[in-house]
Amino acid sequence: MSPSVKHHEFVDEPMRDKPVSAIAGIAHNPCKILVDLGYDKAYVLFEQFLIYRKEKWFIEWLMAGTFLFELSLPSILHYLFALL
Numbered sequence: 001m002s003p004s005v006k007h008h009e010f011v012d013e014p015m016r017d018k019p020v021s022a023i024a025g026i027a028h029n030p031c032k033i034l035v036d037l038g039y040d041k042a043y044v045l046f047e048q049f050l051i052y053r054k055e056k057w058f059i060e061w062l063m064a065g066t067f068l069f070e071l072s073l074p075s076i077l078h079y080l081f082a083l084l
Helices: 003-011 028-036 042-052 055-066 070-083
Strands: none
Touching: 028 055, 042 055, 042 070, 055 070
């Protein structure tokens, strides 16, 4: 599923208990790492985004902890900023 389709499906309804894998840009391996770190739900990752309050700090934390590629970051950030 393309990130844009995944994004539209995600934002069309409330976040509630959607899994972190529902966020556009988060592939299988980084998703597994996030779940292992306790970020199993999309709202938990969104809370972390709000805690850091700065895009740069969140990106550094996310890339260091999950080995996400920089190409995935625009999709993830687009989704998170859309929730604000």
